[in-house]
Amino acid sequence: MTMLVGDCRTVMPDQGPFDMIFGDPPYGDTSLGWDRRVEGWLELARNALAQSGSVWVFGSLRSFLGAADEIRLAGLRYAQEIVWEKQNGSAFHADRFKRVHELAVQFYRSDAPWSGIYNVVQTTSDATARTVRRKAGPPHTGHIERGHYVSQDGGPRLMRSVIYARNCHGRAIHPTEKPVGLIEILLRTSCPPNGLVGDWFAGSGAVGEAARATGRRYVGCEIDAAMAARAEARIAATLPFTSASPAPDPLPGAAS
Structure with missing residues (x-):
């Protein structure tokens, strides 16, 4: 379990090849100072991805529409998406629906056939x-x-493509923190046991906690040194691995 400090575009490319990359970049939906799109990271992530790996990216429909050309030029192909439904959300304007969902979209390398991508069936x-x-x-x-x-x-x-999970409101370390249970579903789906997860926007370290819980190796990167320290402490505080191998994932088609 490794936490690095710096810009993911300079720090992460040499840490691969990754079996799965998790990306939760700023969406660029608001006027907040930190909410600025990060240009160029997708191409670097694609080049750091194993042939059988995939990238899961969180975002809004607006953020994905804005990044459509970048996704295509990066050599990434769309696979599927899930909708994360949460118990509360944000209302940017009083004359629009309250947004209580976010998207997570899976991409894979355009030079790799989908049949070779690690992606197991998830059931309930x-x-x-x-x-x-x-x-x-x-x-x-x-x-x-x-x-x-x-x-x-x-x-x-x-498993349905709309997944309900309570957000971390009131107990979050990071303002855009994702629930660990939701992240675990994506890790079990798209990263083989003991595979390497690259968390390019680590934030609170929730992906690292999920990786440790599911028996995946982890390299995270966070540009904010203070936040990186909190994330590292969070991951270290989770139960350590024992000398025994982690419990295997359910076989494809089995209940998870």
Whole structure:
């Protein structure tokens, strides 16, 4: 687990190749002094990515539209996106809907086929009750009692692309901190066990905590030295790894 201090564009490229890159850059949606788009990092991230790796980037629709040309020129191809729904949000103007969601979009190298990208199926075990109608015995001849119906409750299903997770309001270290549970889903999906995660905008160190919890190696970078120290302390305070290997991830198709 490594935390570096500096501009990710100069510090991180030589730390790869990364099995997965996590990016939570400023969105450029507001007039706040720190909320300025970081130019040029996507191409550097793509070049530091393993052939089978992918990049998950948090942002708003506005930020992705603004970066569309940069994404294409960086040699990245869109894979999928999730919507993070939170319990509260922001209202930039009184005449617009209150925004209670953010996007996380996955990209992969345009010179790599999707079939070679590490991306396992994520499932949940919270499927609601469903009825499976099957006939048993001789063919149904019109008598209702001759039909045999079996009710099955619950079971696994594909994880939905809209994921609800409470944000860190009131307990956050960083103003744009993401919940660890949400990050863990992305790590288990797109980074192999013991793979290397590159966290190019480390902020509070939430990705490092999630990486440690899921048995992934981690290199983070934060430009604010004071914040980097807090992030490093946060990661160090999590339970240390034991000498035993971390628990394996569920097999593709199994409940996670």
